[in-house]
Amino acid sequence: MVLQQSKLFIFITASWIILSGCEDKIPTTQAPTIEVGVITIQEQAIALQQELTGRVKAKLVSQVRPQISGIITKQLFTEGSLVTQGEILYQIDSATYQASYFQAKASLESAKVDAKNAKTKSQRYEELLKFDGTSKQEAEDAKAIYLQAEALVEEKKASLESAKIDLERTNIKAPISGYISISNVTSGALVSQNQTEALATIRDTNSVYVDLSQSNTQLLALRKLLSQENIQKGNAEVSLTLSDGSIYEHKGELQLQEIAVDESTGSVTLRALFPNEKGILLPGMFVKATVQGAIDNKAFLLPQQAVSRDSKANPIITLVQEDNSIKKQMITIERAIGNKWLVTGGINNNDKIVIEGLNKINEKSKVNPIDVSSKYVQTK
Secondary structure (H helix, E strand, C coil), X not given: CHHHHHHHHHHHHHHHHHHHHHHHHCCCCCCCCEEEEEEXXXXXXXXXXXXXXXXXXXXXXXXXXXXXXXXXXXXXCCCCCEECCCCEXXXXXXXXXXXXXXXXXXXXXXXXXXXXXXXXXXXXXXXXXXXXXXXXXXXXXXXXXXXXXXXXXXXXXXXXXXXXXXXXXXXXXXXXXXXXXXXXXXXCCEECCCCCCCCXXXXXXXXXXXXXXXXXXXXXXXXXXXXXXXXXXXXXXEEEECCXXXXXXXXXXXXXXXXXXXXXXXXXXXXXXXXXXCCCCCCCXXXXXXXXXXXXXXXXXXEHHHCEECCCCCEEEEEECCCCEEEEEECEEEEEECCEEEEEECCCCCCEEEEECHHHCCCCCEEEEEECHHHHCCCC
């Protein structure tokens, strides 16, 4: 019995030694590295743009009104067409004004004749006075009559000029060049000098204004942004997006900003000037404008695919460290610019950020980073 137990002990001991030796020979395996795509970003100057809405307005607008009263006899323009400054648009019956002109002209001629006779008489009395041929009083009276006659000539000249102006105003002319609206009157209509209704409206749209609305909140945010050390004021360039989503081919330039906030809307009006030779921008058209309010000289633009959210919805990125381990990092996002985030905190130059393969790794993973920056980061 004792012998059997001894044999069993020896067998177990030998088996243990053999198994121990085998274990020493089994190699330890390491977790495989996971291939991920990373980007390396650098700080750059980024234009911080504002999206504003606005309306197109004609640069020059003129309402055509009569300066005399009368009956419209002709309309000489085509509605909706381009008219030039000085072009005759309407004609008013000129018979009465023509007669007044001729009457004023005749009155002037008569006054000139009277003035000429009075002058001759005054000169004669001056000569007679030298030889005591007349009294001094008579000479002075003759001179006074002459001066009155001369004054009457000037009065008649003014009357003739006034009659001439009224006669010319029977031709109602375009005060500016531009496209003319539908006429509010027709031939045979009676118009008056002081009427409030315009006969038609002319708009010069060769270049146009776009009045943009900037909210008081946006204005304050921009001023706060400009107070930061790395932020500088943007340029005056403005681009437009039309109602069909297309981009207007010409850039505009900011001209002015209202100095007061509209109490009813809580917004400030910005005015931009745009060229419009092709007539694409029509007065009253609704547009969206992009204004470069400021420039951040030390900004990071990060593709949105590289950003995830933690349980509290905080934005985080995954960094690759020198030993190819990974680290979660919280960042600060200012705004979206296209399909990228403008990041103002939590990122440094030359950080390697995982953008492809995020779903394959965890905090204990070792990675094999492959640079895919050319696919996601725009280089200057």
